[in-house]
Amino acid sequence: MITTRDDVDLFSALADERAALAAHLSRHCHETLGEAAGYLTETSAYVLAAPGKLLRPLLLLDACRAAGGDPERVLPAALGTEYGHVASLIHDDIMDGDELRRGRETVHVRFGLNEALLTGDLLIFQTFLAYTQCAERGVEAERVLAAIRTLSLTCIAMCRGQALEASIASRLDTSPETYLEMIRLKTASLCRAVTRIGARLGGASEEMVTALGRYGLHLGTAFQIMDDVLSYDGSSAAFGKPRLSDLRNRRVTLPIIYALRDGTETLRRRIEAIFTGDEAGDERDSDRSDGTEAYARLVETLHSAGGLARARGLAQRYTKLAQRQLDLLPYTAARERLRALATVFATRDH
DSSP states (O other), X not given: XXXXXXXXXXXXXXXXXXXXXXXXXXXXXXXXXXXXXXTHHHHHHHHHTSOOOOHHXXXXXXXXXHTTOOHHHHHHHHHHHHHHHHHHHHHHHHHXXXXXXXXXXXXXXXXXXXXXXXXXXXXXXXXXXXXXXXXXXXXXXXXXXXXXXXXXXXXXXXXXXXXXXXXXTTOTTOOHHHHHHHHIIXXXXXXXXXXXXXXXXXXXXXXXXXXXXXXXXXXXXXXXXXXXXXXXXXXXXXXXXXXXXXXXXXXXXXXXXXXXXXXXXXXXXXXXHHHHSSTTOOTTOXXXXXXXXHHHHHHHHHHHHTHHHHHHHHHHHHHHHHHHHHTTSOOOHXXXXXXXXXXXXXXXXX
16 A cells, blocks of 8 residues: 555655756747747746646656667657647636636636637647657657657547536436546546557557557546546635535536435435535635535535445546556566555545
8 A cells, every 4th residue: 555655655656757857848839839939938938837747747757668668759748738738727717707726816817718628628739749759769650640649639638628627517317327438538538548649659568558548548537537526625725726616517427326326315415405405615606605604514414424425435436447457467576566556646635
């Protein structure tokens, strides 16, 4: 079992690589923009100055290493992956009306809606440009093309997942299967893509590409389930996510689905009242509650109904599925780091 001490040690070991990735991101973006980029210079610098855990580029690089490849050759793809992820967050924040991201004002709040949209668009195109630069570092053109195809299909899947999430908002009859399909498209598909891409660009066999892709898919599923759990266990402030976002947007996530299925009739009615009544609040109407009290009642209800605990349990099962895929690979330090990362991200509290 990975302990809190192991968590600290793991990320201390990765600190240099994370810092180097963050510096590469900012420098690469600035060099590509040039000197006459207007406000894009400021907006892109702002959003790239507060990187998260950089999970996706780290996964890509370690998948490459686990496949026996040279991470220096695939570094541009790792940068591109993060550009695409950050672009999706900018657009998500606009759609969700969120004002904070990673403890700071979101781009559209800080600079304006038009500025945020164009910054997101810029980072999307930076993604594909960065991928092509792997060929300049010696990666075979056919492997680069295959990686871009995988990324493109994954971005389409993510859009489908976002649309599915919107279609089930406030739908308290949403099944666990529909929820899992939504997070597979919206979140897990990208983790699957980056591990497959890292392996493929690193010269892996199809068997290794498949195993690492399955690892990424299961890890991404566990990661999103835990994100949805953390939204309601009081830890959201620790990683900069607005704690009322899911409730304000009437997002039906797995803890709520489980609580509705397993809770008493009284608890189910309480959840329904919060989601369909005025308790959740609506920031468009200043006369209504800001949702804080409704959020507190919902957290208490989810604990009482066992929704949070059951969702955590499923995240841990997906983590184990991810780790089993790594048993198909030969031993490397990168493989074991991927194993440890899976445990850390599935048991984190922030």
